[in-house]
Amino acid sequence: MSSELSIVYAALILHDEGLEITADKLQALVKAAGSEVEPVWTSLFAKALANQDLGALLSNIGAAGAAAPAAGGAAPAAGGAAEAPKEEPKEEPKEESDDDMGFGLFD
Template sequence: MSETAISYAALILADAEVEITSDKLLSLTKAAGVEVEPIWASLFAKALEGKDIKDLLTNVGAAGSAPAAGAPAAGAAAAEVAEEEAVEEKEEEKEESDDDMGFGLFD
């Protein structure tokens, strides 16, 4: 819930063309009655620093079409997500490998 509230707060600030800072994110979530740990606000503020959120939103799903002006930023974000998913898949494969080695419950 808190991540969603921080995301909405960031969108509100971007729409108002206000700089996204940790303090402003926390102020908006507090005004909405949502308790958020300060670490989430700091992480979001650092991740969005120097990025045009409106540009990121308009380029979502545009990877198959001609690149737009903000495509490098969106591409970098997509590459990070793909890398994280690959790491998660490798971890899942390691967990499943015990069954393949004969260490199953009924072996």
């Protein structure tokens, strides 16, 4: 199992138990699972998830507004989330064939 995946599972376990996600707790869970991870990874994950609502992140995985906070934008309000405008499929210009020009490959 990859080290990142081990840390993600450990973070999910801590969240599920309602515990604070810290580097020490992540490292303890990863070690108890029989994996070895460099401490720098657990501290990076702990810092990244420090002020995040993990439940909201998990429930908005496929939402269109989920990418906005990661890019530095503001997330839409829960009650007034606007739907993303649907894009019309673009019609590609029809390519002309050699037959239309009056000559072919073997003429």
